[in-house]
Amino acid sequence: MINKRLQDFKIILASQSSRRHYLLKELGLDFEIISTDVREEYPDILTPPEIATFLAEKKAESIDTLRMEEKMIIIAADTIVSLEGEILGKPGNYEEALTMLKKLSGKQHDVITGVCIKSRDKKILFHVSSKVYFKELCDDEIDYYITNFKPYDKAGGYGIQEWIGYIGISKLEGSFFNVMGLPVKEVYEELLKNYSYLC
Amino acid sequence: MINKRLQDFKIILASQSSRRHYLLKELGLDFEIISTDVREEYPDILTPPEIATFLAEKKAESIDTLRMEEKMIIIAADTIVSLEGEILGKPGNYEEALTMLKKLSGKQHDVITGVCIKSRDKKILFHVSSKVYFKELCDDEIDYYITNFKPYDKAGGYGIQEWIGYIGISKLEGSFFNVMGLPVKEVYEELLKNYSYLC
Numbered sequence: 001m002i003n004k005r006l007q008d009f010k011i012i013l014a015s016q017s018s019r020r021h022y023l024l025k026e027l028g029l030d031f032e033i034i035s036t037d038v039r040e041e042y043p044d045i046l047t048p049p050e051i052a053t054f055l056a057e058k059k060a061e062s063i064d065t066l067r068m069e070e071k072m073i074i075i076a077a078d079t080i081v082s083l084e085g086e087i088l089g090k091p092g093n094y095e096e097a098l099t100m101l102k103k104l105s106g107k108q109h110d111v112i113t114g115v116c117i118k119s120r121d122k123k124i125l126f127h128v129s130s131k132v133y134f135k136e137l138c139d140d141e142i143d144y145y146i147t148n149f150k151p152y153d154k155a156g157g158y159g160i161q162e163w164i165g166y167i168g169i170s171k172l173e174g175s176f177f178n179v180m181g182l183p184v185k186e187v188y189e190e191l192l193k194n195y196s197y198l199c
Numbered sequence: 200m201i202n203k204r205l206q207d208f209k210i211i212l213a214s215q216s217s218r219r220h221y222l223l224k225e226l227g228l229d230f231e232i233i234s235t236d237v238r239e240e241y242p243d244i245l246t247p248p249e250i251a252t253f254l255a256e257k258k259a260e261s262i263d264t265l266r267m268e269e270k271m272i273i274i275a276a277d278t279i280v281s282l283e284g285e286i287l288g289k290p291g292n293y294e295e296a297l298t299m300l301k302k303l304s305g306k307q308h309d310v311i312t313g314v315c316i317k318s319r320d321k322k323i324l325f326h327v328s329s330k331v332y333f334k335e336l337c338d339d340e341i342d343y344y345i346t347n348f349k350p351y352d353k354a355g356g357y358g359i360q361e362w363i364g365y366i367g368i369s370k371l372e373g374s375f376f377n378v379m380g381l382p383v384k385e386v387y388e389e390l391l392k393n394y395s396y397l398c
Contacts, residue, residue, distance in 0.1 A: 001343040002366075027365050135384070144200040166226050166376065166383045167201075176375035177365065184365045185334070 002028050002188060005196040009119075010069065014059050014076040017153075019161070019181040024075070027184045036062045036076070040089065048082040049127045052114030055080075057125055060116035073195060074118045079181050081156030083109040091157040097146045100157035101164075105137040109156070111179045117190055124190055128183035130174025132160070137168055201227050201387060204395040208318075209268060213258050213275040216352075218360070218380040223274070226383045235261045235275070239288065247281040248326045251313030254279075256324060259315035272394060273317045278380050280355030282308040290356040296345045299356035300363075304336040308355070310378045316389055323389055327382035329373025331359070336367055 011031040013024055024031055036059045042051050055078035063074050081088040083103055091097035110129055117124040145164040151157050158164050160172075160179045177184045210230040212223055223230055235258045241250045254277035262273050280287040282302055290296035309328055316323040344363040350356050357363050359371075359378045376383045 001339065023365075026362065028362055140200065163225065163227055166222070167387045169374070169384060171373060172375060173372050174370060175368070176371060185368060188366045 002191070003030050006073075006191060008071050009195055010072045012063065012072060012074045014063055014074055017181055019159070020077060023177055023180060023182040023184050024187075027188055031075075034063060038062050040078075048080060048087065048110065048112050049114065049129065051087065052078050052080045052112045052127050053116070053125045054114070056114035056116040057123075060118045060123075068120050070120055072119060073191070074116075075187065076116045076118070077113055077182050079111060079113040079155050079179075081109055081111055083107065083156075088156040090155055091152055093152070094146055097151055097157040098142060101137060101142045101146070104134045104156065104158070105142070106134060108133045111156070111174075113178050113181060113183055115183065115187060115190075117187070117194070119195070122194065124194060126186065126190070128175060128178045128186055130172065130176075130178045132169060132179060133171040134168050135170045137164075141167065201390070202229050205272075205390060207270050208394055209271045211262065211271060211273045213262055213273055216380055218358070219276060222376055222379060222381040222383050223386075226387055230274075233262060237261050239277075247279060247286065247309065247311050248313065248328065250286065251277050251279045251311045251326050252315070252324045253313070255313035255315040256322075259317045259322075267319050269319055271318060272390070273315075274386065275315045275317070276312055276381050278310060278312045278354050278378075280308055280310055282306065282355075287355045289354055290351055292351070293345055296350055296356040297341060300336060300341045300345070303333045303355065303357070304341070305333060307332045310355070310373075312377050312380060312382055314382065314386060314389075316386070316393070318394070321393065323393060325385065325389070327374060327377045327385055329371065329375075329377045331368060331378060332370040333367050334369045336363075340366065 013031050013033050014036045016035050038059050040055055042054050056076050059076035060074050088100050091100055109132055111132055112127055112129045114127045149162050175183055212230050212232050213235045215234050237258050239254055241253050255275050258275035259273050287299050290299055308331055310331055311326055311328045313326040348361050374382055
């Protein structure tokens with residue numbers, strides 16, 4: 001249905017993330033994938049939501065828009081994990097993942113995904129925030145997860161759709177898909193609002 | 200890891216639901232599946248959580264326990280949808296699904312999964328409740344979903360893991376997996392608490 005409504009547009013997902021590919025496909029959308037190579041750096045003064053949208057915008061901007069067709073839409077996103085004011089990035093190795101998961105254990109943190117939807121004449125930036133509550137994780141649960149799932153490509157060192165999400169999350173407030181990496185409902189709404197007719 | 204801790208036990212999932220098979224597998228558990236044939240009827244006086252646990256218990260009890268081995272654990276569950284006091288069952292056809300989704304549109308409802316974990320000497324009953332908020336769904340979104348996903352085996356006429364969950368749910372409070380059909384974290388905890396050692 002969404003394809004029919006957006007049929008004039010060619011949609012590009014600017015992301016290497018297999019989770020985002022999966023989520024956008026489940027939304028029922030046809031799209032192409034372009035990899036971006038953006039350093040995940042940002043000015044110190046930004047708040048967590050500003051960081052997420054700043055990085056999403058940077059990814060969208062990294063696509064060469066000189067050759068942008070009139071009816072092309074780029075979707076880019078960045079997901080960050082914020083724990084008591086501290087931003088947890090992607091862990092570089094086992095030790096960093098261990099440190100992050102020990103910090104998250106027994107606490108509530110925020111997962112914020114910034115999204116940039118960009119066409120030749122318009123750019124839409126927004127973010128969606130969700131609250132995730134981890135139970136107290138024990139050492140062998142954390143060790144088992146890192147050893148078997150190697151969450152080194154994931155902000156905060158975990159994936160909610162993986163084993164640790166099944167056994168470790170006591171409560172979610174917000175959107176599961178947003179925590180996975182893309183707030184699909186809001187992406188769907190923005191696409192229809194801006195590039196199609198509303199029902 | 201969970202298999203190692205529960206290695207002495209043979210686990211039986213008493214459910215035809217492919218969602219429950221998937222969720223228990225993702226938990227990392229080895230188990231067998233037995234189909235149950237239970238009429239989803241319950242006394243009028245029960246509250247929504249009581250209905251869910253009553254039906255879960257009925258499913259677990261339907262397994263012939265005379266031939267139950269000492270180290271066997273049966274897991275059964277039932278998921279119900281409760282909207283402003285009304286229980287929405289499985290829609291029998293297109294019209295019933297349409298009616299249900301129109302009722303859910305723009306409102307908050309509760310999804311309650313009752314679980315029964317039963318071994319030869321012990322029976323554990325509990326329920327987990329989650330709040331789901333639907334946006335205002337338009338007629339062609341509802342029609343597209345029912346026509347393409349035929350949600351006739353799902354309480355309330357929808358699956359949160361399907362297209363309508365992607366585009367239609369504005370907020371979730373609780374557990375995504377519970378809404379899908381099995382509160383895996385709580386099942387994991389109860390299994391470890393009762394049949395293994397705690398970490």
